[in-house]
Amino acid sequence: MAATGFELVYQSRASRGAFDLLAILQTKEVGVQVKKGAFPYYLKKDELQQMQYWAKQLRWKPLFALVTEGDIYFYDVTDWEVKEQSYRIDETTKVIDNLLEFAVDKKYGT
Numbered sequence: 001m002a003a004t005g006f007e008l009v010y011q012s013r014a015s016r017g018a019f020d021l022l023a024i025l026q027t028k029e030v031g032v033q034v035k036k037g038a039f040p041y042y043l044k045k046d047e048l049q050q051m052q053y054w055a056k057q058l059r060w061k062p063l064f065a066l067v068t069e070g071d072i073y074f075y076d077v078t079d080w081e082v083k084e085q086s087y088r089i090d091e092t093t094k095v096i097d098n099l100l101e102f103a104v105d106k107k108y109g110t
Contacts, residue, residue, distance in 0.1 A: 004099045018054040025103040031060040036067045042086035051077055074099060
């Protein structure tokens, strides 16, 4: 994320909270949860809800990053809803193409 232009990326070692990373661009803060896996990936309901709750409380934008064998995919989880025990992420799930735009654009998240 630092390579894309974020001014500060703070990593929470052995994170047990809602976010593994805090990325800052100008005055915008993005909380990032990172998971390694493959498609389809199932994000647990409680993890998603925890990200959404804390993002709202802290006024951060919540971002989910899925690290696969060949790439890293970023997702805006602000409006995701879970009706089952998990949220299914696959190749058709909308990804964020521009992380900097996501951070500063009001149409995303907060």
